[in-house]
Each structure stands twice: as structure tokens, then as C-alpha cells.
Amino acid sequence: MTTSFTSPLPEELDTLWERRMELTPDHTEAREVIVGAVDELDAGKARVAFVDDATDEVVVDERAKRAILLSFRVLAMQEAAVGDFQYHDRIPLKTRLDGVRVVPGAIARWGSYLAPGVVLMPSFTNFGAWVGSGTMVDTWATVGSCAQVGENVHLSGGAGVGGVLEPPQASPVVIEDGAFLGSRSMVVEGARVRTGAKLGAGTILTSSTRVFDAESGEELARGEAPAWSVCVTANRVKSFPGGDFGMPCLLVLKRLEAGQEHDKLALNELLREHGVNA
Template sequence: MSTSSFVSPLDSGIDELWARRADITPADADARKAVVAAVDAIDAGEARVAFVAADGSVVVDERAKHAILLSFKVLPMGESNAGDFRYNDRMPLKTRFDGVRVVPGAIVRWGAHIAPGAVLMPSYTNIGGFVDSGSMVDTWATVGSCAQVGKNVHLSGGVGLGGVLEPPNAVPVIVEDDAFVGSRSMIIDGARVHRGAKLGAGSILTASTHVFDANTGEEYPRGEIPERAVAVGASRVKSFPGGDFAMPCMLVLRTLAEGQIHDKLALNDILREHGVAT
């Protein structure tokens, strides 16, 4: 599917509601019904905020984002609970977890899709988030609003994927299939981790982060870790009027062969060779 041919699976009535969003309140029953149906579809995985098209581009479904933003207009505040824990919010907690392992302490808001076969350790997934099959969201990891996580991804302990709801056409964080993100790493501001890439612990990746090849000095597109790359956080010296300072960047140590995508032992060896933890 090309970007230009994409048509949102959500009802086009969301567009009309978005155009008059300033006048919508929880008292508008018809608007609430339409928005709830749209967010239910996102929750079920029948629609999603963003995905990677066949041509490699990221397609953002603005109608899906509009539906999520409208939900904050049409839903009244309400109390809910999970065991002894009490909440007061416009957004209820997710209730559909078919085939998903959800460990006590994991929190998922309605409007996030968790595919069968995923594992949620005590963690947080916000509305619009998408976690595909075989992926693990490890302890204290956060999948921010609209962040997209592919198949067989491991988000290690304390990883933070930033959220994005506004502006509606902004690209969310994308972590593609078979990726590994090391502990306490932060991926924000629409940054992208391509298929099979591995990030060492403590990596910081934003849309403006410079990414360099350690062996050639080549610079990759900013804010993107290339496919099957093993990358770590680093710094480079940049001169300013006040002196020379180390500025953060990401460094690609090696690109794995196709057959090494799932070999975590090979990943550990590469990172440890350079004194980096996983």
C-alpha cells in the first residue's frame, strides 16, 4: 500500500465532528457514540494510528488521532478501579486482552491495542499505542500515546517510548519488528527504530539525533536507527564560540547479517566488546 492510496477504516463522520470540536461536550450523545465506536476499533486493532507502508514510509491515520482527541471531549469523568486501586479519569482502562499475558501491575488504557502473544510486565501503555504479537513490554517500560511497536520486539526494563497526539499529522515513535531496546533507553519525538535493530542500554533517540556509522563515519538519516544495526549512545565534539563540547549522538557499531536478527547472544557479545551493557 502506498501512502497516497491509504483510506482510513474509521467512519468519515469523525471528520465532521473534528471540524466542530469546539462545540462538542459529553452531552452530545450522537458524537459520543461515534467517537466511542472509532476508539473501540483502535482498541481492537481494526484501525491504528500509524503503520509502515510497503514502500517503507510511515503512514499516519489522522482520523484515528482525531477520534482519540475527541474522546477527551465527549467522555465525562468517571471512577474506575483495578483491585484496590482507584482512578478518576475520562478514559477507562482496557478490558480486551485475548491471548495476552498481563502481569499484575501492568496498566493499559482503553484505545491501545495489544496483540495476542504479547507480554506486559508491570508497565504502562497509553491510548493509541500498538504492541504487536510476540513483543514484551518489560518492567517499568512505557509505551506512550500512539507509539507503535512491531512483532517480536523487546522493550527492556525502564524503556520509554514517547507519546504524540498533537499536532494530528505528527509521526509517532515507531519500533519495527524484531527490534531490541536496551534498559532505560528513551525513544521520543517521532524517532524510528528499523526492523531488527538493537539499541544498547541508556540510548537516547529523538527525531533530531545524529546517527553515525562507527566504521565509515557515514551519517544516516537523523532520528532513525538503520535496519539490523547494533547501535549505542555516544557523543561527538562540536566547537562553539565558548569552547568545544560533547554533543549526544547514536553510533552504529555493526550491522547484523540477516540470520542474526534473533541471536541475542551475538548482540550481547558485540555490545560487551565495546563496554556497553544490554
């Protein structure tokens, strides 16, 4: 957490965190504070992380993550039912869905924020996640705990955005505005997909993934898909005592000018040229 950032959530969460091992559902006052904090996340009045416009760094609100973790200490297991489907959990489903399209089969947990204009196909959005307006979470896609997904993003079928809860200061996955994750792509371990970046189908990006520019061969920042780029998973040969092996990396095939939209036909042709689909 940067020194200039002040969490909108109550300081009392810090005290409760220090005595978390003793908390139970019987601690009514603590539960009220914690539930109130998670309600702020659910309403979008607080969030686990955001990109600081001044520094371009991801800022993590440790109190927000602590509130989520503390809720597991103070919420009792409860039974719930949706038709014939039976559930037994501490965390209820999300009920604040104003302006959100939720197709049958989609699941979003309380404590996640869905902005008006979000479309959820049968998918899963976990505790503490943030999803911006105009974003589609397509069929069988997952938005992990505390993941931050911007506006007008498309998470294609089966795409996985990883979650993170512990340690509290760890940075979650951040998918910035206008990004596109191709089918079965996986972005995990606090990796970052910057504004307007497009990932081809099956692309894997972790915080330690090496990133290379296909035109220059230059190595770029690890664990980040550059803004306004088209990226795919590739292999880079590395020598070991037992032989030479292809190690996975992210390959930047093309870059656009900032704010320039990808022509969908040209994008599909580019990906197919390299044996990848969108």
C-alpha cells in the same frame, strides 16, 4: 497521510473535528461515533500509523488520532477502583485482552491494541498504541500514546517509547519487528527503530538525533536506528563560541545481513567491549 491511503474510520470524524470546541459529554450522537472509532483501534481493526510496504514511509491515519483527541471532549470523568487503588479519569482501562499475558501491575488503556502473544510486565501502555504479537513490554517500560511497536520486540526494563497526539499529522514513534531496546533506552519524537535493530542500555534516540556508522564515519538518516544493526548513544565533538562540547548522537557499532539474527552472547560481548550493557 498519503493520497493512496483511505482511513477505515468514518468520515464523520472530520466534521466532528471541525466543531470539536463545542462538543461535550452531552452530545450523545457524537459520542457514539467517537467511541465506535476508538473501539476499532482497541480491536486492532484500525491503527494510528503503519509502515507502507511500497514506499517504506510511515503513514499516519489522522482520523484515528482525531478520534482519540475527540474522546477527551465527549467522555465524562468517572471513578474507578482496583482493590484499594482509586482512579478518576475519562479513559477506562482496556478490557479486550484475548491471548495477552498481563502481569499484576501492568496498565493498558482502552484504545490501545495488544495482539495475542503480547506479554505485559508491570508497565504502562497508553491510548492509541499498537503492540504486535510476541512482544514483551518489560518491567516499568512505557509505550506512549499512538506509538507503534511491531512483532517480537523486546522493550527492556524501564525503556521508554514516546507518545504523540498533537498535531494530528505528526508521526508517532515506530519500533519495527524484531527490534530490541536495552534497559532505560528512550525513543521519542517520532523516531524510528527499524527491523531487527538493537539499542544498548541507556540509548537515546529522537527525531533529530544524528546517526553515524562507526566503521565508515558516514552520517546516516537522522532519527533512525538502521535495520539489523547494533546501536549505542555516543558523543560527537562540536565547536561553539564557548568551547568544544560533546553532542549526543547514535553510533552504529555493527550491521548484520537482512534477516540474520544477532547471537545473544556475541551481542553482549560487543556491547560490553564498548562499555555498554544490553
